[in-house]
Amino acid sequence: SKRMVENNVTLVPTLLVHQFLYEHGFPVWDIYADEKFDKLKEVVKVHKENIKVAYDEGVNIVMGTDSGVIPHGHNLNELLYLIDIGMTPMEAIESATIKAAEFIGKDDVGSIGIGKCADIIFIEDNPLDDMAILTKPNNIMRVFQDGAEVKNRYGLM
Template identity: 30%
Template sequence: MIKFCATGGVMSKNTDVNAKQFTFQEMEAIVDEAHNHGMKVAAHAHGLEGIKTAINAGVDSVEHSSFIDEETIMLAIKNDVFLSMDIYVSDYILGEGALNGILEESLEKERKTGRLQRENFRKAVNLGAKITFGTDAGIFEHGNNAKQFKYMVKWGMTSLQAIQASTIVAADLLGINNIAYIKEGYYADIIGVEDNPIVNIEALENVTFVMKDGSIIINQL
């Protein structure tokens, strides 16, 4: 998979989250060349026009999708495009991030983006979009990505949908057909937690059992 920036970013200095950074023809060329080499294409896009253009150019997924509207959600569904909406990271940026040196420029952009992204996440869930688990890895400390689950549930998903977003939906996006299910012929990559995540989604924040390819790596159950 490759990723390109269709719009400016919250954490990118001197960029506008609503401004497109490529024309349709340029995006289409990126997608065509990547697909010709058997690669998936993800577009970083906050602004609506950038999202629309990326979808029409044929990307496989749109990262962030902050200012997406209902019409464009339906366009994504029609074109079989996945949405990856990192709705936890806003709290980190405006909380711990602000205490750890994130620039005021980025904080101001996040204040204008985070809440609307969450509201549009709910719309996308209700309309039946393919939403995959994405956390904007690298913004917060490694190992905390499971905090995203409770936000996905708070903003409209069932616990099962949130778990599927991080497993079978993600595998579908990547085109990998031997992971994400517990069944014969698939990699035996399994985690265990001490509570039922369907009832308590936050249980996934404390993984106490890890099996990798059939071998137990950690067992604290």
């Protein structure tokens, strides 16, 4: 981890995938699921410990996702795992927004401002108080993508 900090390396972990598979099992088509499941518990534990050490040592961490491995719609649970390793709720959100944009060299996304892409969500409660609200689609009241409203929970589009 110290070398990662020295070399300005960004870590993009995906804690969610292994945890999800541990809690829900491998896909039914995976003929090696039984063989892999015993190892999975150790993978979840070691992965979390390693990411926590990296965070504690100051490694730049950007929220990862590997949604193709698990059913879509679960990737914001990754924020909960980042908080679990020690990030503050704001740090977790920034890892998925402004820090992710900086990592890929984009200055027109990741934050709100004049001249930036207008992708934004409005939610019922404050995720800084309870990040889990972002993991439930019904808590997302409105969604704007490229400046156009694409979801309005109240049907007012």
